[in-house]
Amino acid sequence: MEIIVGGWSETSLVDVLEHVSFTVWLTYCNLRCPWCSNSRLARGLEGKRVDVAEIAALAGEAAPFVDYFHVTGGEPTLQYRALDALYAEVERRAGLPLSLDTNATTPKILARLMERHGIEHVAIDVKAPLDDPRLYARATGTHVALAARLLPLVREGLRVAAKAPFLELRTTLVPGILDARAAARVAETIAALRLRPAGRAVYVVQQFIPYEGVPEPYRGAKPTPPEALREAAEAAARVLDGFEVWTRTLAEGAVRIK
Numbered sequence: 001m002e003i004i005v006g007g008w009s010e011t012s013l014v015d016v017l018e019h020v021s022f023t024v025w026l027t028y029c030n031l032r033c034p035w036c037s038n039s040r041l042a043r044g045l046e047g048k049r050v051d052v053a054e055i056a057a058l059a060g061e062a063a064p065f066v067d068y069f070h071v072t073g074g075e076p077t078l079q080y081r082a083l084d085a086l087y088a089e090v091e092r093r094a095g096l097p098l099s100l101d102t103n104a105t106t107p108k109i110l111a112r113l114m115e116r117h118g119i120e121h122v123a124i125d126v127k128a129p130l131d132d133p134r135l136y137a138r139a140t141g142t143h144v145a146l147a148a149r150l151l152p153l154v155r156e157g158l159r160v161a162a163k164a165p166f167l168e169l170r171t172t173l174v175p176g177i178l179d180a181r182a183a184a185r186v187a188e189t190i191a192a193l194r195l196r197p198a199g200r201a202v203y204v205v206q207q208f209i210p211y212e213g214v215p216e217p218y219r220g221a222k223p224t225p226p227e228a229l230r231e232a233a234e235a236a237a238r239v240l241d242g243f244e245v246w247t248r249t250l251a252e253g254a255v256r257i258k
């Protein structure tokens, strides 16, 4: 079976906290975050068809040097059948723990993938407070009415993902969209879900970096000031019981706060 990918990295240090992963980027996304660093991929403007067996064979070769087989995008669950086949092939050929990065808007697919493949690590970007359709719409480039329909799905996706042995939630402080106070509200709304993570749970407050793939006007924005990250992370640490709290910046990488 073929899958549409932007590419892959045989050794990535930034996709699974504190681990090395073989990472594959899948084309297409159902959101249009105006600050997306993979915006061309997300819009389907980049991508090539590759047989899942080819990727699995490469993952098998890299297996001695990596901890996880990680799939990100775009939104990988949009290619559910191909992703299901890819995971099955990687299990057969590489035997690596599986990892998925999703925006959590497709909780039923996430649940099915977790059931079928025992995904060990799930990463979710929580882009705005989970009770604020207006801000979620701004952060994701959607309409408020659509955001209001998506947020219950995201909350459900977080509940599903909490069953993974390793749950990694992330929030990026994008200048002009999410400041430290709004990010603190993100953490409060995660805490309000009263997730009971099955294993290790981490929350990472991330710096926005205007990478090459970020469209204008955010391409010209400045990186988030580190002090804003620190403030948001400290607020998160006060409300998120059972979670480690980290910051991630270009200069310092990942730093544990709690």
Ligand code: SF4
Pocket: 029, 030, 031, 032, 033, 035, 036, 037, 038, 039, 042, 073, 074, 075, 103, 140
């Ligand atoms: S959900 Fe992720 S891949 Fe999709 S548009 Fe937003 S940042 Fe880009």
